[in-house]
Amino acid sequence: MLIRLLRTYLRPYKKPIVLLVLLQFLQTCATLYLPTLNADIIDDGVVNGDTGYILSYGAVMIGISLVQVVCNIGAVYYGARTASALGRDMRAAVFDRVQSFSAREVGQFGAPSLITRTTNDVQQIQMLALMSFTLMVSAPIMCVGGIVMALGLDVPLSGILVAVVPVLGICVTLIVRGLRPLFRSMQTRLDTVNRVLREQITGNRVIRAFVRDDYEEERFRKANTDLTDISLKAGNLLALMFPVVMTTVNLSSIAVVWFGAHRIDGGEMQIGDLTAFLAYLMQIVMSVMMATFMFMMVPRAEVCAERVQEVLDTESSVVLPKAPVRELRRHGHLEIRGAGFGYPGAEEPVLKGVDLVARPGETTAVIGSTGSGKSTLLGLVPRLFDATDGQVLVDGVEVAHLDAALLARTVGLVPQKPYLFAGTVATNLRYGNPDATDEELWHALEVAQAKEFVRKLEGGLNAPIAQGGTNVSGGQRQRLAIARTLVQRPEIYLFDDSFSALDYATDAALRAALGRETAEATVVIVAQRVATIRDADRIIVLDEGRVVGEGTHQELMADNETYREIVLSQLTEAEAA
Incomplete structure (x- = not known):
């Protein structure tokens, strides 16, 4: 797997690699x-007392050393x-692949593991490549050349090399x-440390609220100890x-000096030759040590390569169309026909045969108990994941056939857990429309009932927003x-329980302002709070992934027991009427 990965991503750099190998060969x-040369100086210069010979060959040695240094630097x-x-190309490839993943694939790998694979795993492969270029290329040349x-x-003295x-x-x-299985366990346990640390940083408020500091410290200690233990074994x-x-090396050096001394004493070898032979022995051993250093890195790099390749080989369940539709005739008509969705290996699908029609100028609400599939249903429209059964159509065209940019312009989703990026209020709002003016941003904030608190922030639109x-x-x-979705001005608005953190007064004011702003658009609202959706033109009731009721608030109160139970759990009989 490592060879396959390196072959793929080093292919564009053949010329630099060829030049590198040439320079390594020369040095x-x-x-x-x-x-x-040193042996010649000893035998013919030092022994004979020929100073001119020593100086001339010494100059040659200096010249060759300069060539060696220049080639090594290059x-x-x-x-x-x-x-x-x-490393840059591999990180970009992994990032691009992860960006194409649906929620299904991201959940399969997990965010901590994907981060580790993009950073640490790629870095290990990059380090192996660097060491290969600087050490491994010259090691076999030096080993073979030294033996020759x-x-x-x-x-006769070279027989020692046959044994060494x-x-x-x-x-x-x-x-x-x-080392190989140990390094595999090490990377897995590094994922665990990242996951625990990420949970503890993200859930810091919950930990403090429940005074679970000792428990979380123990969780991190265990994950950290597991990683330390496997690292110590490796x-x-x-x-x-x-x-x-x-x-x-030391034993072979002793053997060379021992047998070499006997050969010199017998007149079968000169002192300079023994010195040179020792130097070549050290060069051979150094080349083996360089190869050893490389082999120390190879097992971990192989494991990392397998993990990176696993991400690159994973195809997204949301496939971009080969011949996408780039223009729609109608505007904002949403229809879901017999939609079903199930996770691979799950015993029961999340959605089963759901039908829904949402038209421009109307508000369609979806309500149901926790786990009934409301958020999953909305996620099918912008293709956070694709339906495993049935069809999802926007203006009569399946979303799977629409150009991704067109779908993004047409459908605006406010997720259940709103996420803001590190930057400013303005940069976050312009995520929906990079060309939006300040006036458009303030208008969106006013509709979203956020204008007042943004004005109070130091810097207003340029007030800093922390990650998340x-x-x-x-x-x-x-x-x-x-407000970010309003700046986008889509034709279909999807609100996934987007009013749950608002007080009743703000909720009412926001819904009234939204009604005026989205009067000609298609609006689909998922909500737990009955007061938020009771005035919708059409209410869809979900229960265990199936549609069990459809109609207005009054119609459902009259003949749908599931809806009636949800309403009466929040309102009195008089309020519900």
Whole structure:
């Protein structure tokens, strides 16, 4: 999976990679040639006392060293740029894929896991690529070249290499094999830490309200300890790597000096050749150590690559049309025919055969007990997820066939949990229409009953809004979310229990202002509060995902027991009448 991912995202950077490999080859060749020159200086210059020979060959060594340094700098430069570009492209690809997901796919992975995969997992792969470009490319060249140069100096002594290299390879392989499952567990537990931390930051007020600080501390301690434990296991295994390598290196160096001294004493080898052989041995071992360092990173990068590829391979259940409809003849006519929706693997569908017609100039309300599928029904219209059965039509065209931009302009949704982005009041309102003027923003705020409190904020439209709108109250968030949709000026308004945090006076004033503003538009309201929807032109009653009643408030009170129970749970008989 790792190779597949790297091959895909490194393909546009073939030229820099080829240049990088060439530079690494040149600097490695220069590094391999230096011990031979040093041996010549010792045997022909120092032993014979030839100062001119030492100076001339010393100058050559300086020149080769400069070539080595320049090539190394160039290789690191191109390697860092290519690895950074790889990380950028992968993050962009994961982000684009997540943006295409419906609520179903986001719920499948979970927000904390998607964040970890986009940041930490991609970073691990990027780091592996950087180390590969700067270390791994030169390691095999240096290892093979070192062996060749060592054989050229003394074949019998090179027999030590035959024993050293396989031993190192076996040790590294065994350690790497044990690291892979540990790194997989590490990434999963990192997801858990992110999830717990995200819940605790988001739900900070609830934790304090219920004085559950000790419980939450224990939850985080457990998640943190689990991650620490698995990290220690991986660290302990990694810690074996360098002692094993260094022990092998030191033993092989002792063996080389021992046998080399006997060969020099027998006149079969020169002192300079032994020095060069030791240098080549160290270069071979260094190349193995560089490869070892890479192998330490590979298991974790493989796990991260699998997690990233899992996101990239997941197709959204909301598929964009190949030949989208870009223009609608009618304006604002919404029809739902026999719509059903069920999550994969669920025992029962959320919606079953729902029919609904909402026309321009009318207000259609949807009411039902908790879990009856009201929010899911509204989510089918802007394609937060697609119906698994039936049809959802806007102006006679299935929403699945509409151009995404056209659907976004036509349908405006105020979600049950209004979310505001970090920025200002103006930037949040212009999310619905980037070209909206300040006058249009103030008008939308006035209709949404938010004008007064925004005027009191320091900066007015330019007043700062924290991420999630945490620096304003729940009712203020709802009103700003409604104003954002009003700025968009869609032809179909969907209000998903968008008045629940408002007091009765503000609710009534807002509904009256909305009635004037949306007089020619199609309005669909989901609400728990009967007072919010009792004046609707048509009320749809949902129960366990099915439509069990349809009509006006008076009609449903007369002949629909489910609606009557909901109403009488909130109002007295006289108030309901």
